[in-house]
Amino acid sequence: MKLRSLFYTGAAPLAMSGAALVAALLAAASAQAADHRGGTLHAVAVSSSGTLDPQINYTTQYWQLYQSVYDGLLAFKKTDGTAGTEIVPDLVTTLPVVSDGGKTLTVTLRKGITFANGKELTTADVVASFQRIFKISGPTAGSFYNVLVGADACLKTPDTCTLDGGVVADEATGTITFHLTDADPEFLDKLAIPHAAILPADTPAKDMGNTPIPGTGAYSFTAYDPNKALKLERNPHFKQWSADAQPDGYPDVIDYTFGLTDEAGVTAIENGQADWMYDPPPADRLGELSSKYPKQLHVSPLAAYYYISFNVNMEPFNNEKARLAVNYAIDRNALVKIYGGPQTAAPTCQNLPPNFPGYSAYCPFTKEGSTKYAGANMAKAKELMKESGKAGAEVALLTEDNTMWKNMGGYVQSVLTELGFKVSLKPMSHATEFTYIQNTNNKVQVSLTDWFQDYPAPSDFLNVLFGCSSFHPASDASPNIAGFCDKEVEAKIQNALTVAVTDPVKANTLWADVDKAIVDKAPSAPLFNPKQIDFVSTKVGNYHFQPVFQSMLTQEWVK
């Protein structure tokens, strides 16, 4: 859930249905645009999300806001549905010209764009921004931008980072050339996320904390107190250059208040005191909202999934049959019920979310004779369990300690008990659980967790969660929680990564194959894909859900 903004960024759904309808609505919207310009949007959230620095902050909550404040060279298209995962040129004129087998990318900067402080954007700003990623030890410096030539030196000694030969600018022509050590099919995605936002060259090379950094977007942060409020106002220097990349917004001001509980947030929106809340409405209010205010609710699928992660290197789940048995035994519909009912989540057997690139429906763990998920197959599970010979093994199941997680943990515990394991449930504070279950030193056998996309690429699920390169034993930063490193699967992953550079379409079929292979080896038990529930006030119109960065606040009408 996105309350847990700390680790879970970029929840992005791929809107599945009604893309055409939405496009039609958009067209109608632009006609009325002028009428709705102005006013103040009141947003509320339980808490703020830390630093305002776009190159450091790694939370969905602020990435959503950065869309209208900062620009990268590229951007995800600001639109609903699958189209929203499309990458479009933002500060540059066209998509990069790729050469040298994908190792060289060249772009040309647009002219006449100015920062909110009035200074014009130059190639020097671009080079400085990429250096800054390393100088401030940005969270993804080593995992996303390490493909740049010169990144090695920058990671070793961040203070003297030059990225010499990696990012080359020609001031006269406004071109920037990126040189990569290896071809990277996801480099464009990486240029489109806020960590690659272009900031003024003179931005200090340290975490700017609560001090806003001028951006190029339609809005600017004008006041920030993490305990109280955040304010966005129009950037006076902004002139729209691409509605796809950086559209102008409707409200003049966005007042974002922190500290209200989610219950209070719901009440405030019901009473029209607030327009939108970041946090999902609390579970016990869903029924009331859904019956009383159906028109103010927007349910959108998220590119995320909840799953059970087995430690494939430890008893008893080093046994594939035991893992498969659990997969067959878990009733995903029951978990969906705990999550908030069938309208709030969809059961799944695989690791890629529906409508995600590379997704191809595959669900072996269901009742006999059904391709869609239809419930647990306990008979098959018990049979596998018998074959595994692991009945009677002691198992500790880790989960987070908030109510919903504990309820899910309680259910999984009963299933494991039914299979014959001796199960103890270890709920753990959400602050520690995610890093705790990653570290092999903690000897975690099985845990309940979730994953939200960073950007819409299959490797963000399959390689990050199940690739050998993301398994770091004895480290708190080892997102391959299962410790799954299978030669066959790894070869398939590498192949898909290589093919993606030249043939993304073919790569997606390869990824579907990887997904299937992983499901068959069952290092995880995928459970369900959650949906985002946005509750807005009656005066909010023109609600749009961008699949990577969620609802687009600046596009909402409050007038």
Place this chain on the structure above:
Amino acid sequence: MTRPLLEAIEVSKSYSRGNHVLARFNETVKAVDQVSFTIQEGESLGLVGESGCGKSTLGRCLTRLHAVTAGQILFDGVDLAPLSLRALRPYRPHIQMVFQDPYASLNPRRRIGDLLAEPLRVHHRGSKAEIAERVGDLLDRVGLLPDHVHRFPHEFSGGQRQRIGIARALALNPRLVIADEPVSALDVSVQAQIVNLLLDLREQLGLTYVFIAHDLSVVRQVTERVAVMYLGRIVEMGRTDTVFRAPAHPYTKALISAVPRPDPTGASRAQRIILHGDVPSPSNPPSGCHFHPRCPVAQDRCRHDAPTLRPVGPGRQAACHFAA
């Protein structure tokens, strides 16, 4: 003269007071200051003085309930002063103490029989039955009934409790009993009973007493010799009757003159010496003779020259420049 039962040689007791951050800036209070005296077996010595003069502290030093800062306490020739609590234990039975407050000196949670048997058990004086018999004997001796062994202290009156306290002190057949104001907490009517009991016991058992009191009339009744203390020092010592008849030290004179006597004519009032001023603080005693600020006969000399205790008659000593 035979060897004295108890001999105190220049016994001093001081303790520090105050809560200064640095301990050396705390005040040092000399509660007992170089006191020397002897007691012969079978004798009774009274220690008198105003409250706060150090007589109770001295009493507790003699029983080694307090450690001694300097000096020697020779009991039957053995110096008790440097001994540890453990090393003292064999000597404990010989020196016993009767406390001032009969309410506080008996553990409210223990039965009388238990309290009286405690010393016997600790020093392994006989079997269970023998101890029980001895306890009955003790109760009888102090005028209580045998079935009182099952009772708790709160069921007794003050006088009865003091009897129990005395019985406990006697349990181990001590040679020396130090009685610290044994009757001052009791009603006047009961005081006489206890005094009589103490006198009887002394006669029957041949006890030696150190009798600490501020009530001179009781001291006069019980003791043969008396030592008068002022601000931690002995200022006069001698046979009780002579000291009372002809006090040598001006302080003793004042003390004795203050004792109320049945005097219907009021004639004695004229002779009464009224001391002016309060007792000075022992932490900051006056220079020279400690008594000089209140002394009616003080002269310049007394301000810087401290008088020592010197013989002023047969068996009499006084610490005054002008005592004859």
Place this chain on the structure above:
Amino acid sequence: MLNTLVRRFAQMAFVMFGISVLVFLIFFATPGVDPAARLAGRNASPEVLAAVRASFGLDQPLPIQYLMMMKKMFITQDLTSFVNRGQMIVPELVQAAPVTISLVVGSALLWVGLSIPIGMLAAAFKDRFLDRVLMGLVIVGISPPVFWLGEITNLITQSRYHDTWLFSWVPPLGYIPFSEDPWGWFKCLVLPCANVAVLYIGIYARLLRSNIIEANQQDFIRTARAKGLSEWQILFRHSLRTSLITFATLFGLDFGFLVGGGVLLTEVVFGLPGIGKLTYESLRVLDLPTIMGTVLWGAFFVVASNAIIDSLYAFIDPRARHAS
């Protein structure tokens, strides 16, 4: 006096040092809380992890890290959170303090204002009907857990009966600063204050009642009664006055405790962003710098109120000066 102050200050410094060390050690003993891993973000590469570790000084030995943290907290005041990069701790505390203080002062006014009349009435009508009713009410008041009482208050005032005339004035949960809207500030604090006060009214009314009754037994009250003062005069002039000393002592301690974070649960339940909520949130995410800040804040108030009460005691009652 200066002496006492120095000693007090040293003691406070020692206790706060001890607590900070304890918090520090507890934090680093917890498994799964490598701050570097969380600062670096999910899926951080080992190089970035190392760089972050170095830039936050997390690769230094623990004593150095401790000293660095203390320096950043007290001297440069630029200590930042381990969870939200760039979040400064000191301003965060400064922001939260007025909320907690408003809440505590408000409830203190309520509980003092109500417990005194209740305690007096109960004492005056001791063992009569009014006494029983009042004491029955307050003992029921101190029984439920404070967070549950808060939940129920919210259930009634925010949801079930929010639309009735009785509670329609109740603002949404949360805090409105006085500077923004004094009336709103008042409205959002009324219910939380009342919730805290319910418990303390009970404790203080019961305390006051028994103290007054005890005081009534004392000699000087009997004297006052003998002088012919009326019962109410006695109650107001004498019993109440003596009883209020204990009352004030306890009040001082409780006030310190509450300002120091004792209202944690109330703040959490009512969504008031005060010190307690801040502590709770930082404990939930194990943010050592913030925990350190709030715990030291809390400890300061507990120790300071203890010290002030002790000093006042020494001032009122000179005997207590040398007691410890």
Place this chain on the structure above:
Amino acid sequence: MADTAAGLTVSPVVARPALPARGPWATAMAILLQNRAAMSALFVLLCIIAACLAAPLYAHQIAHVDAFQSNVDGEIDIDGTTVAVLEPNTEGLGLGVTPIGPTGRFATYWLGADSQGRDVFARLLYGGRNSLMIAGIATVICLSMGVLVGITAGFFGGLIDTGLSRLLDILWAFPVFLLAISLSVVLIHGVQLGPLSFDSGSLVLPILIISCVYIPYVARPVRAQVLTLKHSDFVLAAIGIGVPSARILWRDILPNVMTTAVVFIPLMMVMNIGLESALSYLSVGVQAPDASWGTIIEDGQGLLYSRPWVALAPGIAIALTVLCLNILGDGVRDAFDPRSQVRPG
């Protein structure tokens, strides 16, 4: 203080004959037994304990439910109609799932279900068992430790006293919830104490934490009392007799400290129940799937607006228990605390 019995006659003296030879303990017990309010409170308390002990009986024999297993897909029969324990909402957008509310039938979900479909009343009984057990054991441990530390510090004095007193100062100044939560956050993952290892979720952990936190509350008054006792005349008398220190401690000091400890028992129970529920409410106490009154309140918090009884019932249970303990505590104090005996009536 008048010596009423003997007048002026010399021995033998007859003790007051009215009172039988009863010790202070027996006297206090007698006073307590005559206190009607305290005895009623004790009775209610015993009923609550009995009900909680009967939790398995209720769950298995009457309600036929497992209070610790999720019952997400469960269905029950009410007056011939089959009702799902967790019913997805069908109105509007069909979001949310609501557990069944109080049925009013003692044998079937009397107080309704929680968000995992478990019987709230059965959990309430099991939870009470844990809450009371944790508070009770923690009280025993805390009192023993507090008395031990207080006596050690007070009796031996010197460096031991200085060390222990400073440690107590630190614990005392550590705001109690913060200390408890901090400890819980660390220990809740499990702890290794020499050969003993307690896994997370073990009830031993909250017991240990709760016992530790209130030690200064016991140790400080005990130390002060021991210091007073150590300089009391009757201890001096014992020293004068030559009683060894250990025996003085055991026979003269400990029995006097014990009354203080007895007065502390109900108070500590109240504080421990409060702390346990608060910790569990903040989910750092008793761990799922085990229940305590605090965890049920926490579970109920998420259902407060739709199924308030889940949170109401355990709160009422806590309030009632604490109320009884408070009344009983008043009685015990009146009976055992010598200071309160000054008060007539």
